[in-house]
Amino acid sequence: MIRYLPLLGLVVLLACSSKKKQAPTQKEAFADPIPPELSYISAPILFPVDQLQDKINRALKPVLLNDQSYENHEGDNLKLRIERLGPLEIHPNGEYISYTVPLRITAEKRTMANLVKIKPTEFRVRVAFRSKVGVGPDWRLAIKTKFKNLTWLEKPSLNVMGLNVPLTNTIERIIERQAPNIETLIDRLVHDEVRIDQTVTRIWRNLQKPILVNRRHYSVWLQANPVGVMVGPVAGDTGKISIPIRITTNTQTLFGENPEYTVNPRLPVLKSVDAFPMVCELNLLSVLPYDELNEALSAHLLNRTLDLEKDGLVTIKKVNALGEGQNLVLLTELSGTMEGAFRLLGQPDYDTLKGSLTVKNFDFEVTSDGTLVNSANLALHDTLQGYVQSELNLPLKQYLARVPDLIQKAIERGKLGQKIDLYLTDFQMRPQRIVVRPEGVMTLIRVRTRVALRLQKI
Numbered sequence: 001m002i003r004y005l006p007l008l009g010l011v012v013l014l015a016c017s018s019k020k021k022q023a024p025t026q027k028e029a030f031a032d033p034i035p036p037e038l039s040y041i042s043a044p045i046l047f048p049v050d051q052l053q054d055k056i057n058r059a060l061k062p063v064l065l066n067d068q069s070y071e072n073h074e075g076d077n078l079k080l081r082i083e084r085l086g087p088l089e090i091h092p093n094g095e096y097i098s099y100t101v102p103l104r105i106t107a108e109k110r111t112m113a114n115l116v117k118i119k120p121t122e123f124r125v126r127v128a129f130r131s132k133v134g135v136g137p138d139w140r141l142a143i144k145t146k147f148k149n150l151t152w153l154e155k156p157s158l159n160v161m162g163l164n165v166p167l168t169n170t171i172e173r174i175i176e177r178q179a180p181n182i183e184t185l186i187d188r189l190v191h192d193e194v195r196i197d198q199t200v201t202r203i204w205r206n207l208q209k210p211i212l213v214n215r216r217h218y219s220v221w222l223q224a225n226p227v228g229v230m231v232g233p234v235a236g237d238t239g240k241i242s243i244p245i246r247i248t249t250n251t252q253t254l255f256g257e258n259p260e261y262t263v264n265p266r267l268p269v270l271k272s273v274d275a276f277p278m279v280c281e282l283n284l285l286s287v288l289p290y291d292e293l294n295e296a297l298s299a300h301l302l303n304r305t306l307d308l309e310k311d312g313l314v315t316i317k318k319v320n321a322l323g324e325g326q327n328l329v330l331l332t333e334l335s336g337t338m339e340g341a342f343r344l345l346g347q348p349d350y351d352t353l354k355g356s357l358t359v360k361n362f363d364f365e366v367t368s369d370g371t372l373v374n375s376a377n378l379a380l381h382d383t384l385q386g387y388v389q390s391e392l393n394l395p396l397k398q399y400l401a402r403v404p405d406l407i408q409k410a411i412e413r414g415k416l417g418q419k420i421d422l423y424l425t426d427f428q429m430r431p432q433r434i435v436v437r438p439e440g441v442m443t444l445i446r447v448r449t450r451v452a453l454r455l456q457k458i
């Protein structure tokens with residue numbers, strides 16, 4: 001399902017500032033942790049009507065009634081054969097499904113004295129049924145089919161010794177008595193063949209498997225921990241039936257090549273509601289530990305040589321990030337024409353105009369008398385600061401354009417993709433909060449999108 005956090009690997013994107021930081025006179029308190037927020041994944045499950053129609057027609061026998069006795073049906077003196085003239089057709093309309101099937105009826109009437117031979121007669125009728133559709137507590141489609149009406153395409157009558165003997169009322173009563181057999185068959189087939197429980201179970205389990213969202217310098221995974229599922233009213237229109245579901249979930253970030261995780265395989269108790277927003281709202285809360293962050297920073301900056309022009313060359317020999325109060329601090333050690341240790345600090349932020357993560361007010365720390373700590377000169381200040389900015393800038397807009405494709409490919413690679421087509425539209429993502437904590441940089445990112453799941457086969 002939807003799992004995306006590309007900025008974790010490089011959450012510190014550093015931006016220039018002309019203001020230099022004063023060395024702190026006392027230790028600043030860290031910001032409070034960001035409280036977790038539940039996420040909601042809403043999507044309609046769409047299944048094709050033509051496949052359901054085919055399954056019912058294969059199960060529906062060609063001959064529905066073959067009564068070759070005059071004594072049946074309370075001695076009606078009528079032999080009757082009812083067979084399908086064509087396939088049963090399904091017509092979804094809102095919360096109801098209508099079914100129509102054309103029938104051919106062959107009737108042979110016995111006279112009272114059984115002295116007159118009467119040729120069998122044939123006529124045609126179209127029978128209609130209707131079902132209200134819902135989802136039962138077993139996560140199967142629950143329907144109750146009822147006979148609706150019949151339409152005579154050719155009204156029945158017999159000619160006996162020049163007299164027309166009407167059969168309409170008799171035939172209608174017999175069809176109505178046979179209707180429950182068709183009703184029961186339709187209810188059973190829909191319940192047994194449309195396995196919504198299997199589809200939702202696959203989604204529920206696959207949602208809990210971590211998905212790799214970054215492997216540039218180390219592996220970052222996003223995992224969902226769903227806690228509930230609700231279903232809305234079933235609706236149908238031409239060609240499909242739609243079952244809206246909404247999954248409530250927590251999310252967490254995992255690190256490492258093969259992170260440990262557990263999967264709860266059982267679906268929760270079904271909760272039916274009248275309506276809910278058909279928009280996915282994901283609140284992705286993560287903590288990027290400083291050791292993981294430093295691995296990324298080292299890959300970017302370690303042993304890089306900077307040209308200070310007239311002041312020669314310097315090489316970055318060590319880089320380390322840590323948190324101090326509201327600030328993210330970058331400790332660097334240089335060798336070459338200028339040696340020493342330097343501190344740069346700023347506050348993580350999101351640049352809404354550029355669509356990128358930055359560290360605002362990022363600059364060298366200075367002493368109380370206004371000089372750079374460890375006497376770094378202006379050339380080093382401008383070169384190191386600009387180099388760090390250019391190496392670690394990460395425009396999120398470039399990633400946003402790729403996210404729907406990444407999610408679709410992740411679905412296609414798994415078994416879920418063999419049975420379900422995923423459609424994503426209106427994808428939006430925006431960081432909500434970024435705070436520095438003792439254990440790492442904490443971020444809350446909100447994702448909004450629209451999703452639809454179409455069953456390839458029921």
